[in-house]
Amino acid sequence: MHRAISAFKLDEHGDWVAFLSCGHKQHVRHQPPFFDRAWVTTEEGRSEKIGAPLNCVKCDQFEMPDDLAAYRKTAEFDEHTLPKSLRSDHSTKPGVWAKIHVTQGKLNYRIAALDAKFELSPSTPGIVIPEIRHHIEPVGPVQFFVEFYKRRDNEQD
Numbered sequence: 001m002h003r004a005i006s007a008f009k010l011d012e013h014g015d016w017v018a019f020l021s022c023g024h025k026q027h028v029r030h031q032p033p034f035f036d037r038a039w040v041t042t043e044e045g046r047s048e049k050i051g052a053p054l055n056c057v058k059c060d061q062f063e064m065p066d067d068l069a070a071y072r073k074t075a076e077f078d079e080h081t082l083p084k085s086l087r088s089d090h091s092t093k094p095g096v097w098a099k100i101h102v103t104q105g106k107l108n109y110r111i112a113a114l115d116a117k118f119e120l121s122p123s124t125p126g127i128v129i130p131e132i133r134h135h136i137e138p139v140g141p142v143q144f145f146v147e148f149y150k151r152r153d154n155e156q157d
């Protein structure tokens, strides 16, 4: 899926890495004739690409970035206390990932935009991708909570 470029940094080999709004990183090398990205070699070229979309395969695969830290947890909800806001489509902010932990029972997790549906259980947590609208539905008796993650150096809440 497309993610906005938020910054560029050089890696230890002198190759440019794009930091994406989702928290993933991706090399953007200028290696003609395979990768023709002359723009990445200039400050001006890079600054013009801030905010531009890049395809993020790791988001497509529900792969959480490895440098995230948990920073907030909801209360434990059941099928009666499940907030209405979670039953209708909603999303997290840029860079904010979440895990839906079912401690008892089952929960349906639907992501309309990706045409995806998961049945969550204590052995199958749900991964919430930043900015992707989704909702949950109880299947029967259930207990669950949601834990939120972001990059350690990410100032936005």
Ligand SMILES: [Zn+2]
Pocket: 003, 020, 022, 023, 024, 056, 057, 058, 059
């Ligand atoms: Zn991503």
